[in-house]
Amino acid sequence: MNFTLPTTPGSYLGVYGRGVPISYDGVNAFTATTRIKPRLVVYYSGWFEPFKAGFALTAAQHGAVPLVQINPTRISLAAIAAGKYDDYLTSYAEAVRSYHHPVILGFGHEMNGNWYSWGYRHTRPTVFVAAWRHIVTLFRELRVHNVTWLWTVNVIHRGGGIASPAAWWPGRRYVTWVGLDGYYYKPSWTFAPLFGPTIAVVRKLTKDPILIAETSVAPTTDQPAKIVDLFAGTRLYGLLGFVWFNSVHNEDWRLNNAAAIAAFRRGAKTYHQPAS
Numbered sequence: 001m002n003f004t005l006p007t008t009p010g011s012y013l014g015v016y017g018r019g020v021p022i023s024y025d026g027v028n029a030f031t032a033t034t035r036i037k038p039r040l041v042v043y044y045s046g047w048f049e050p051f052k053a054g055f056a057l058t059a060a061q062h063g064a065v066p067l068v069q070i071n072p073t074r075i076s077l078a079a080i081a082a083g084k085y086d087d088y089l090t091s092y093a094e095a096v097r098s099y100h101h102p103v104i105l106g107f108g109h110e111m112n113g114n115w116y117s118w119g120y121r122h123t124r125p126t127v128f129v130a131a132w133r134h135i136v137t138l139f140r141e142l143r144v145h146n147v148t149w150l151w152t153v154n155v156i157h158r159g160g161g162i163a164s165p166a167a168w169w170p171g172r173r174y175v176t177w178v179g180l181d182g183y184y185y186k187p188s189w190t191f192a193p194l195f196g197p198t199i200a201v202v203r204k205l206t207k208d209p210i211l212i213a214e215t216s217v218a219p220t221t222d223q224p225a226k227i228v229d230l231f232a233g234t235r236l237y238g239l240l241g242f243v244w245f246n247s248v249h250n251e252d253w254r255l256n257n258a259a260a261i262a263a264f265r266r267g268a269k270t271y272h273q274p275a276s
Contacts, residue, residue: 003102003146005065007177007209010234012241013268014040014067016214018248021055027062030246033255036268040104042067042213042243047075048088051095051103060101067104067213067243069152072131074117077108081130089138097144107135109152109213110181111168114161125167132170152179152213155198165198169205177240178202179213183253184226186218191233199237212242216253223260231267 013036017026021043031037041064043052056066072080079085096103108118111128118128136149151174153165169175180202182194195212202210212234217226234242244264246254255261 001100001145003148005102005104005148007240009238010241012039012211012243014038014042014064014241014243016042016243016245016247018246021052024055024058024062026246027059027064030244030255033261034264034268036265037062038064040065040067040211040241040243042069044069044071047072047085051092051099053095053099056099056101056103065102065104067106067150069106069109069213071116072108072118077118077123077127077131081127081134083134086138089135090142093139093142093144096139096147097142099146102146102148104148104150104177106150106152106179106213107132109179110154112156112163112165113154120161120163128168129170133174136170136174147176149174149176150179150211150213151175151177152181153198153202155180155182155195156201164201166201166205172206172208175206175208178206178208178210180210181214182212183215183245184217184221184230187221189221189226191229191236195233195237209240210237211240214245215242216245217260218251218253219257223257224263227260227263227267231270 015027015030015038017030019026020041027038027041041059043055045068059066108128110116111119114120139147151170154162156162156164180195180198199210215230217223230242255264
């Protein structure tokens with residue numbers, strides 16, 4: 001069975017909704033608001049958490065691919081690389097293999113930022129790379145063929161403790177897609193200066209397809225205009241698409257404004273293509 005996901009630019013609109021993976025209600029609410037059935041549904045998984053096969057099956061029934069960001073919070077990445085957590089990883093890999101549908105997996109996302117235990121100034125990039133390679137190798141040795149490996153970095157912000165991601169690059173053999181996380185925090189921010197410098201760095205490392213794996217627009221930044229800019233920029237740069245963070249974290253990132261919802265619906269009509 002072929003589990004390779006399409007890589008046509010503009011193939012994916014995704015969402016992170018409140019309550020996942022315990023409930024699909026947040027995703028359904030997003031669909032009711034936007035009239036869009038997302039093709040990617042994200043959830044974040046703590047270390048030692050099992051693969052949520054039930055949630056993944058629900059996503060598949062709705063025509064979506066689960067995108068799981070595994071977070072090794074306060075876990076030694078050197079120990080992961082040395083094989084000390086192989087029992088957990090083996091169990092996880094076997095559950096993913098038994099799912100028999102495509103899964104997108106990330107590990108230690110936003111590692112070039114300084115806010116996570118596995119990231120910049122907390123764990124050396126070489127140790128992160130060793131852990132990443134070990135995980136991918138273990139899955140492959142167990143013949144888990146339904147995984148798309150998503151290496152996700154935060155957009156560069158030299159004044160905000162967010163470094164160039166190049167030092168954390170595991171190598172082309174270990175990555176399928178690249179993910180970028182970036183948010184419209186300020187009214188003056190637009191797509192090209194927000195995402196462009198990081199895309200340029202990534203393109204020096206690899207030609208792998210790029211997905212915006214987390215994004216949203218702060219309600220104080222003229223949401224409708226920024227949503228138009230997001231769709232246009234994603235299309236202009238030839239990216240796979242984006243995942244909208246439709247939840248509350250420090251700010252309310254949800255689509256609540258009628259004009260913003262209308263802009264999102266219009267953008268989806270001109271941009272979103274069913275993958276073939």
